[in-house]
Amino acid sequence: MSNSLRNPHQERWKFRxxxxxxxxxxxxxxxxxxxxxxxxxxxxxxxYHTLAEANRIAIVPLVPNRGLILDRHGIIMxxxxxxxxxxxNPRLCDDVDDTITALSRLVAIGPSxxxxxxxxxxxxxxxxxIPIRTHLSDEEVARFSVNRYRFPCVDIEARLTxxxxxxxxxxxxxxYIGRINEDDLDRLSDDDQESQYRGxxxxxxxxxxxxxxxxxxxxxxxxxxxxxxxxxGVRQLAKTPPISGSDLYLSIDAKLQHVAExxxxxxxxxxxxxxxxxxxxxxxxxxxxFDPNLFIDGIDQEHWNALNQSPDKPLNNRAxxxxxxxxxxxxxxxxxxxLQLGRRSAEDTLADPGYFSFPGSSHRYRDWRExxxxxxxxxxxxxxxxxxxYYSLANDIGIDTLHDFFTQFGFGQKxxxxxxxxxxxxxxxxxxxxxxxxxxxxxxxTVISGIGxxxxxxxxxxxxxxxxxxxxxxxxxxxxxxxAIRNATTGKMEPFAPEIMRTLSFRPQDLNTITDAMVGVTSxxxxxxxxxxxxxxxxxxxxxxxxxxxxxxGEKYNANALAEHNRDHGLFIAFAPADHPxxxxxxxxxxxxxxxxVAAPIARRVFDYYLTGKAAPLTSPLP
Amino acid sequence: xxxxxxxxxxxxxLAPLDATLLRTTIFLVAFSLVVLYSAAGMExxxxxxxxxxxxxxxxxxxxxxxxxxxxxxxxxFPLYGIALLALIGVALxxxxxxxxxxxxxxxxxxxxxxxxxxxxxxxxxxxxxxWRTRPPDWRDxxxxxxxxxxxxxxxxxQPDLGTALLIATSGFYILYFAGLPWKVMGILxxxxxxxxxxxxxxxHGYQKKRIxxxxxxxxxxxxxxxxxxxxxIAIGSGGVLGKGWLHGTQAHLDFLPEHTTDFIFAxxxxxxxxxxELVFLGAMLILITRGFYIANEGSTPFTxxxxxxxxxTLFTYTFVNMGMVSGILPVVGVPLxxxxxxxxxxxxxxxxxxxxxxxxxxxxxxxx
Numbered sequence: 001m002s003n004s005l006r007n008p009h010q011e012r013w014k015f016r017x018x019x020x021x022x023x024x025x026x027x028x029x030x031x032x033x034x035x036x037x038x039x040x041x042x043x044x045x046x047x048y049h050t051l052a053e054a055n056r057i058a059i060v061p062l063v064p065n066r067g068l069i070l071d072r073h074g075i076i077m078x079x080x081x082x083x084x085x086x087x088x089n090p091r092l093c094d095d096v097d098d099t100i101t102a103l104s105r106l107v108a109i110g111p112s113x114x115x116x117x118x119x120x121x122x123x124x125x126x127x128x129x130i131p132i133r134t135h136l137s138d139e140e141v142a143r144f145s146v147n148r149y150r151f152p153c154v155d156i157e158a159r160l161t162x163x164x165x166x167x168x169x170x171x172x173x174x175x176y177i178g179r180i181n182e183d184d185l186d187r188l189s190d191d192d193q194e195s196q197y198r199g200x201x202x203x204x205x206x207x208x209x210x211x212x213x214x215x216x217x218x219x220x221x222x223x224x225x226x227x228x229x230x231x232x233g234v235r236q237l238a239k240t241p242p243i244s245g246s247d248l249y250l251s252i253d254a255k256l257q258h259v260a261e262x263x264x265x266x267x268x269x270x271x272x273x274x275x276x277x278x279x280x281x282x283x284x285x286x287x288x289x290f291d292p293n294l295f296i297d298g299i300d301q302e303h304w305n306a307l308n309q310s311p312d313k314p315l316n317n318r319a320x321x322x323x324x325x326x327x328x329x330x331x332x333x334x335x336x337x338x339l340q341l342g343r344r345s346a347e348d349t350l351a352d353p354g355y356f357s358f359p360g361s362s363h364r365y366r367d368w369r370e371x372x373x374x375x376x377x378x379x380x381x382x383x384x385x386x387x388x389x390y391y392s393l394a395n396d397i398g399i400d401t402l403h404d405f406f407t408q409f410g411f412g413q414k415x416x417x418x419x420x421x422x423x424x425x426x427x428x429x430x431x432x433x434x435x436x437x438x439x440x441x442x443x444x445x446t447v448i449s450g451i452g453x454x455x456x457x458x459x460x461x462x463x464x465x466x467x468x469x470x471x472x473x474x475x476x477x478x479x480x481x482x483x484a485i486r487n488a489t490t491g492k493m494e495p496f497a498p499e500i501m502r503t504l505s506f507r508p509q510d511l512n513t514i515t516d517a518m519v520g521v522t523s524x525x526x527x528x529x530x531x532x533x534x535x536x537x538x539x540x541x542x543x544x545x546x547x548x549x550x551x552x553x554g555e556k557y558n559a560n561a562l563a564e565h566n567r568d569h570g571l572f573i574a575f576a577p578a579d580h581p582x583x584x585x586x587x588x589x590x591x592x593x594x595x596x597x598v599a600a601p602i603a604r605r606v607f608d609y610y611l612t613g614k615a616a617p618l619t620s621p622l623p
Numbered sequence: 624x625x626x627x628x629x630x631x632x633x634x635x636x637l638a639p640l641d642a643t644l645l646r647t648t649i650f651l652v653a654f655s656l657v658v659l660y661s662a663a664g665m666e667x668x669x670x671x672x673x674x675x676x677x678x679x680x681x682x683x684x685x686x687x688x689x690x691x692x693x694x695x696x697x698x699x700f701p702l703y704g705i706a707l708l709a710l711i712g713v714a715l716x717x718x719x720x721x722x723x724x725x726x727x728x729x730x731x732x733x734x735x736x737x738x739x740x741x742x743x744x745x746x747x748x749x750x751x752x753x754w755r756t757r758p759p760d761w762r763d764x765x766x767x768x769x770x771x772x773x774x775x776x777x778x779x780x781q782p783d784l785g786t787a788l789l790i791a792t793s794g795f796y797i798l799y800f801a802g803l804p805w806k807v808m809g810i811l812x813x814x815x816x817x818x819x820x821x822x823x824x825x826x827h828g829y830q831k832k833r834i835x836x837x838x839x840x841x842x843x844x845x846x847x848x849x850x851x852x853x854x855x856i857a858i859g860s861g862g863v864l865g866k867g868w869l870h871g872t873q874a875h876l877d878f879l880p881e882h883t884t885d886f887i888f889a890x891x892x893x894x895x896x897x898x899x900e901l902v903f904l905g906a907m908l909i910l911i912t913r914g915f916y917i918a919n920e921g922s923t924p925f926t927x928x929x930x931x932x933x934x935x936t937l938f939t940y941t942f943v944n945m946g947m948v949s950g951i952l953p954v955v956g957v958p959l960x961x962x963x964x965x966x967x968x969x970x971x972x973x974x975x976x977x978x979x980x981x982x983x984x985x986x987x988x989x990x991x
Contacts, residue, residue, distance in 0.1 A: 011924070015800060015802075015918075016919055018799060018931075019918055019931060022796075022915070022931065022934075022935055026911055027908075030904055032951070033904065033951075036951050037945075040859040040892075040949060041859060041861055041892070042862070042897065045859055045863075047859065048859025049862070051856045051859075052856050052859075052873055053860075
C-alpha cells in the first residue's frame with residue numbers, strides 16, 4: 001500500500017536529479033551552438049565574408065550608344081534607331097495559339113515568324129517573353145497599341161538597332177554589324193576586350209563598321225548594384241557612365257557615291273575615287289551591293305542563299321578584294337619607268353608590225369590592233385594604247401626592275417586603307433615565281449606583264465592609289481575613308497591626318513610627258529575620246545582591257561562568241577584636272593569589254609559631278 | 624504621501640512578476656525590437672505591429688502570472704480538449720479545402736490550433752501527473768503517451784513536421800520530469816532509430832529533400848539548400864564583432880528568406896557578431912536557469928513539471944532555431960524565442976513565462 005502512495009520527498013529528489021541532467025544537457029548544447037557560431041564567425045569568417053560580398057554586388061554593364069557613320073558633309077550612312085518588337089510572354093497567356101491568331105489580324109505574322117517563335121519558345125521553355133514579330137512599322141505599332149488591352153500577355157519592346165538608311169548604297173564600304181559569334185568572342189578575348197562587350201550583342205563585321213569597331217563601340221560603363229538573391233537591383237552603389245562611340249565622318253561624298261553607283265547601271269564592277277593630295281577616298285563602289293540592314297539580327301536563310309549563291313556575287317567587295325589583271329592601265333607607269341630608267345626617251349619611235357616576237361621564234365605577241373599602229377613614240381603608245389611598244393619595253397627593262405618600280409606605286413601590296421580584308425594584288429618577279437611555282441621565269445612572262453597581263457593582278461583600290469600617286473607627282477598617300485572623328489562626349493572634331501606612304505622622285509618633265517599623253521587619251525584620237533567630249537576641265541586617263549580568258553594563237557577575240565562572264569573586263573584610270581588634280585579614279589567594269597566604251601563614261605559622270613557639281617543625266621543603259 | 628495608495632496598487636499588480644524573468648525578458652524584448660527594425664529593412668511597420676503583439680503578450684503574461692496555478696491546472700484539460708477538437712476540425716476541414724494551413728490563415732484570429740496545443744499538451748500532461756495519487760507507473764505513461772500521440776499525429780498530417788516534433792518534445796519533457804524510466808527512454812530512442820527507414824518512406828518529397836540538403840547544403844545552393852547557405856553566409860560574414868546595426872548586407876538585400884521570422888538570427892548574427900550572440904545566449908541561459916530554479920522550488924507536481932518542461936521547451940526552440948540557421952540542423956519552421964517576428968509565437972512564449980511566474984509567485988500559498 002505504501003508503494004501505491006506518493007512519496008513527495010523522494011519525488012522531489014528524483015525531480016531535482018532530472019533537472020540537473022537536463023540543465024547539463026542545455027549547457028552542453030549551448031556550448032555546441034557557441035562552437036558552431038565561433039567556427040562560422042572566426043574560422044570560416046574570411047570565406048563567408050567573400051561569399052557575402054559576391055552576393056551583394058552585381059555589376060551591370062551600361063551599353064554605350066554606337067557612333068554614327070556620316071559622309072563628309074554629314075549625311076547619315078549608319079544610325080541607331082528605335083525598333084519595335086512584338087513579344088509574347090507565354091506564361092501570362094491563356095492560349096498562345098489563340099493569341100497569335102488574334103494578333104495576326106492586327107500585324108502581319110508570317111510562317112517564318114511563327115517557326116522562329118516556336119523554336120525560341122521550346123528553347124526557353126516559355127519562361128521569358130519571346131518576340132513573335134520584329135521590326136514593326138509605325139502603323140503596326142499604332143494598331144497594336146489601340147488593341148493592347150485585349151492582349152494581356154503581349155507587349156511591344158523597343159530597342160536601339162543599327163539602321164543603314166542608304167540601303168545598298170556604299171554597302172561594301174560601310175559594312176554592317178551582326179550578332180557576336182564564337183569567332184568574335186575569341187578575338188575579343190585575345191584582345192582582352194570581353195568586358196567591353198558585356199551587354200552588347202552586336203559587333204562590326206565588315207567595312208568601316210568592322211575596322212573602326214573600337215571607336216564606334218565606345219566604352220562600356222558599369223553600374224554597381226546591390227542585388228537581392230533573385231538578381232533584382234535594390235540600390236545603386238557606384239556608376240561609371242558609358243562613353244558613347246565616336247561619330248565617324250567619312251571622306252566619302254554620299255552624293256558622289258550615289259552618282260558613281262547609278263552610273264554602273266546593271267554592270268558589275270568597282271570604282272574607287274581618291275583625293276590625290278591627301279589620300280581621302282571620295283567614292284568607293286563595288287557593284288552589285290547588298291542591303292546591310294538584312295544582316296543586323298542575323299540574315300534569314302532565304303536572303304542569305306539569294307546573296308551567297310548569286311552568280312553576281314554581291315557580297316564580294318570587288319574594290320577591296322577583287323584582283324584583276326590591270327591590262328593597259330599599267331602603260332603610263334611602264335612609260336614612266338622607261339623615262340626614269342633611261343630605257344626610252346619620249347621621242348624614241350618603234351615601227352609596230354602588229355606583234356612582238358623574240359628573234360628566232362614564231363610565237364607572236366599580238367597587238368590589239370591588227371596590222372599595228374605604224375610608227376609609235378611614247379605619246380602615241382599611250383594615246384592609242386599600243387601593245388607592241390610595251391612588249392618590247394618590258395623585255396628591255398626586265399621583270400625584276402619592273403617589279404621594284406611598280407612596287408613603289410603600291411602594286412602587289414596592301415595599300416593600308418582603313419578597311420579590313422584588303423587583297424594584296426600581285427606584281428610578279430623571278431624570285432616570286434621560283435618561290436610560288438618552283439619554276440624559272442620565262443622571257444615571255446615579262447612581255448605580257450608589259451601590258452598588265454599574265455601574273456599581274458591589281459585591285460581597283462590599288463589602281464586608284466597608283467593613279468593618285470601619279471597625279472600627286474609621285475607622293476603616295478595612304479588611302480583612307482575616314483575624314484574626321486567626332487568625339488561624342490566633347491563634340492570635338494578630330495581631323496584624320498593624311499599620311500605619306502612613300503615619296504617617289506621623278507623628273508618633272510618625265511611626269512609631264514606621261515600626263516600629256518594621258519590627256520591625249522581623253523582627247524580626239526585617244527582611246528577614251530568619245531567619253532570625254534565637251535568637258536570644261538582636262539582629264540588625264542588611260543583605258544584598259546583585261547582578258548578573262550586567253551585567246552589562242554591564230555584566233556581572234558570575239559566578244560559575241562564568248563559567254564558574258566568570259567568577256568573582257570573594261571578598265572579606266574584617270575585624274576582631273578590634269579594640271580591640278582583634285583580627283584583620281586579607277587573604274588573596273590566586269591565583262592564590260594573595252595575600257596574606253598564602258599568604264600570611261602562612268603568616270604566621266606563622277607568627274608563631272610565632283611568638279612562641276614552636276615553629272616549628265618543617265619542615258620540609255622550602257623552597252 | 625499622496626501617491627502611496629497608487630504605489631501600493633502598482634506594487635500589488637507587479638508583485639507576481641518575477642524580477643529576474645521580467646528584467647531578462649524586457650532586455651531581450653528591447654533587443655529584439657532593435658534587431659527587427661534592421662531586419663525589416665529599416666521600416667517601422669513591423670516594429671510597430673510587433674510592439675502591439677508585445678503589449679498583448681505582456682498583458683497575457685501578467686494575467687497568467689497572477690492566476691493561481693490551481694486555476695491554471697483546472698484549465699488544463701478543457702484547453703487540451705479545445706485544442707484537440709480544433710486540430711481535428713482542421714484535419715477534417717483540410718480535406719475539403721485542399722490543405723489545412725490555408726484555413727488557418729483565413730481564420731479571423733489567425734490562431735493556430737497547433738500553436739495552442741504547444742501549451743495545452745504539457746499543461747494537460749502535468750495536470751494528469753499531478754492528479755494521480757500514486758507514483759506514475761506504466762499505465763500512466765501509456766495514457767499520457769496516447770494524450771501526446773494523438774495531437775502529434777494530427778499535426779503531422781497537416782503536414783507540419785516541425786510543429787509536430789515541437790509538440791512531441793514539450794510533452795516528452797513532462798514525461799521525462801515525471802520520471803519516465805531511463806529504460807523506457809532507451810527503448811523508445813532505439814525503436815525510433817529502428818523505425819527511421821519506415822519514417823523516411825512516409826516523408827513527403829520536400830521533407831526528404833530538406834533532410835538530404837541538410838546533409839550537404841552546397842548541393843543545391845539555389846534550391847533547397849539555399850536558406851541554410853544564405854544564413855551561414857550572413858552569420859559567417861558577420862565575424863566576431865559583426866557588421867554593426869543596420870549594416871548587415873545579406874538580410875537587407877533579401878538574400879535571406881524569412882529574415883524577420885525564422886531566420887532573424889542570421890540578421891542578428893551578421894550585424895552583432897559573435898559577441899552579440901553570446902549576450903543573447905547568455906540572456907537565454909539566465910531565463911532557462913531561472914526556469915529550472917523555479918521548477919526546483921515548485922510547490923506542486925504540476926508547477927514543477929510545467930516549469931521544467933517549459934524551460935526545456937524554451938531551450939529547444941532556441942537550440943533548434945539557431946542550429947537550423949547556423950547549419951547544424953535541418954530547416955524546420957521554428958521561431959527563435961523573442962527575436963522572431965510574429966504574434967502567435969510571442970503569445971505562446973509569454974504565456975509560458977507567465978506560467979513560470981505564476982508558479983513562483985504562488986509557491987508559498989500552496990505549500991503542502
